[in-house]
Amino acid sequence: MADVSQLSTSLRRGTLEFCVLALVETEDRYGNEIVRRLGEEPNLAAGEGTIYPLLSRLRRSGWLESKWVESPSGPPRRYYGLTLDGRSALDHFRTEWVSFRHTVDRLVGTGEAV
Amino acid sequence: MKTQQNDVVAEYLRELDQRLAGIPVLQRRELLADLEAHIAAERAERHVSGEGELIEILERLGSPEVVAAAAHEEAGTVFRHPAPPRRRLWPWLVGAGALLVVFAFCAFALFFARVDSSEVPAPGPAVTAPVPEPQPTS
Numbered sequence: 001m002a003d004v005s006q007l008s009t010s011l012r013r014g015t016l017e018f019c020v021l022a023l024v025e026t027e028d029r030y031g032n033e034i035v036r037r038l039g040e041e042p043n044l045a046a047g048e049g050t051i052y053p054l055l056s057r058l059r060r061s062g063w064l065e066s067k068w069v070e071s072p073s074g075p076p077r078r079y080y081g082l083t084l085d086g087r088s089a090l091d092h093f094r095t096e097w098v099s100f101r102h103t104v105d106r107l108v109g110t111g112e113a114v
Numbered sequence: 115m116k117t118q119q120n121d122v123v124a125e126y127l128r129e130l131d132q133r134l135a136g137i138p139v140l141q142r143r144e145l146l147a148d149l150e151a152h153i154a155a156e157r158a159e160r161h162v163s164g165e166g167e168l169i170e171i172l173e174r175l176g177s178p179e180v181v182a183a184a185a186h187e188e189a190g191t192v193f194r195h196p197a198p199p200r201r202r203l204w205p206w207l208v209g210a211g212a213l214l215v216v217f218a219f220c221a222f223a224l225f226f227a228r229v230d231s232s233e234v235p236a237p238g239p240a241v242t243a244p245v246p247e248p249q250p251t252s
Contacts, residue, residue: 031151032156032159035152046176047177049176053189056148076151
């Protein structure tokens with residue numbers, strides 16, 4: 001069992017951040033929305049709270065920008081949006097991921113039968 | 115009821131903060147502020163009234179250990195217990211010193227008691243070197 005969770009941790013590392021970037025690709029979202037959306041996926045987030053350190057790193061590395069916005073109901077919300085650097089990082093990931101996935105599928109035998 | 119709920123949140127954030135030692139202060143404060151905003155927004159949007167629902171929000175966030183581990187991984191730091199061991203050494207040194215003083219006093223008293231009762235000079239004269247010092251004070 002420990003090995004199973006170890007595997008998903010390893011797979012998540014390096015891919016989760018691009019899922020985050022993709023979530024804010026078309027429109028800005030606030031922290032709760034992003035975190036909730038990822039939390040719904042069973043093999044993505046270990047806990048909603050673990051996404052916030054990731055958002056912080058993506059912001060500091062210049063792929064995300066954030067701004068606090070007053071909310072009509074409740075406390076101020078921190079909205080995240082994609083920067084130009086973030087957009088090109090996401091585009092780059094998409095091309096890399098497709099060829100990476102094909103390679104793994106071919107070697108591991110998980111691809112569609114040729 | 116309200117204050118009791120705030121206690122749960124405050125306790126959660128405090129436990130998390132304790133595990134963030136080693137992470138740069140601004141990143142630490144940012145994370146705590148983000149989580150505080152997250153909890154406040156969840157409470158407002160879900161109209162949370164009871165402590166049970168609040169605990170559910172905190173459980174979805176993950177335990178302080180899990181969140182702190184993610185924060186350390188992102189920051190490239192390692193959790194270290196903040197209490198330095200040097201501080202713990204002092205009481206022992208003081209205790210040992212006090213014990214030494216007590217021993218010295220006992221030896222001193224014993225020596226004098228023997229001298230008084232037998233009125234015979236001590237067999238080891240060199241041992242008496244520290245003895246004359248305390249006499250003028252008494």
